[in-house]
Amino acid sequence: MTAAEPRIEATADTVVAYLRVGRAERAASGLGLDDQRAVIADYADRKGLTVVGEYVDEDEDLTGLKLFRGSVGARTAFEAVARGDAGGLVVSRVDRLCRPIVDLLRLLGVSRAEGWSVHLVDLDLDTGTPAGRMAADIITRSVSSAQQRTSERTKVGLTAKKERGERVGAAPSLPVEVTRRILVERAGGRTLQAIADGLMSDGIPTARGGSKWFAATIKAILGSDNAADVRRQLDLDS
Template identity: 40%
Template sequence: MTSTTATGQRRGTRAHGPSARRTARKTAPAAPAAEAGSTTAQRVIGYLRVSTAEQADSGLGVAAQRARISDEAARQGWEVEWIADEGYSAKNLDRPGLRLALEKLARGEASALVSSKLDRLSRSVVDFSNTLAIAAKQGWAVVLLDLGVDTGTPTGRLVAGLVAQIAQFEREMIGSRTKDALAAAKARGQRLGRPRATPDAVVARVVALSADLSPLQVARALTADGVPTTRGAAAWSASSVRRILHGHALDQLASTASTEPDVSHERTA
């Protein structure tokens, strides 16, 4: 991961970019934008990412991204702090460079996060939506040069809103598919939840004792005999006994379902 600073050449006397536009709307950006005639450049973070070590070593992927952001920085009059994640995928946001960038933005050390392409920042609609929500809350902008998106503008905020709706739809669809899959597994008699960790001999003893004793009596008997619980404790409780009996029942149900013949394709008379 590298972090250096480069200043884009100003053109004209008026500042441009996400933070300057937010200043015009009096929304208090994370860092002050340059005013007309000022020599102070707007500071942004140029985020670079390549997913393989080979790309990082060759510098080809990073160089192309940096050149694209540098061109825009020269046009807009930005001062760019470069932060790169080299050898990291975009499957999630757990990247050291991106974490550093988000920390700096949260502290107000820059007013925008600039990426040459959306897939350099994130490949997940949900992660991207969460990033946009953080940016809106903290008062900095997200700029994606390939899409022409700048959340410091009305159009950029519209795109951000659409992305948020898509992300919510994706969350609901994932939840629906998960619920359907669990229901189907339960119908097949498949046991849900964590695998049983209690030794078979202990389960068999609990089941045998439960034929004549209550869960509390079984717990007292196991404690008196010095049988450790699943977690290694010395004292049993009635609830522990009930959990083992419930797990045993699920195992029996799954075993029965797996040995039943499949008659779904048989013809009826």
């Protein structure tokens, strides 16, 4: 959609259904899809909804917004509600759309911004109703609070480790002698790219076993905890 294409306002009681089976769930009989159709049909009947379209992805293991960007069925369903073909999107289970809760929150945010509702049958959640919007808000606030608490605990833990003189970050992945060489050459005035070129010329592998070194990689190593340890040993200026 573009600014020149305003969204058509579909009635709230119309939905498009999205069905998905992953590779591991695939069955030659297609019963996985049939089960989802039955669940959605029952939900639509109970809620007085009309299913005006169906979109399917088979052998698709992506979820969340990656699903909508990377698979034909999900992307087409997403576009349908975005342009107003229906008032909402319905799925039989939340894991047909999203697994990480963060992806669900992003999806709810997109649907709210574009003016369509999300129906999650397994949670009996309809964001087109006041109760459904309240439930979605509670989920959002709960996750946000949990993330903030986790972030605060992480910061406190890292600070405590630093005060105890413990290493913060990943353990060394480069041989010490390679890190030492990089530090010494940098202290001697060589450019980041010159250091990288020298390592490649000498056939020294990267931390991941690769053969290509880049200036950005050298810069990252120079700023690492591992380099700080070696720098102190060598008594080099930072």
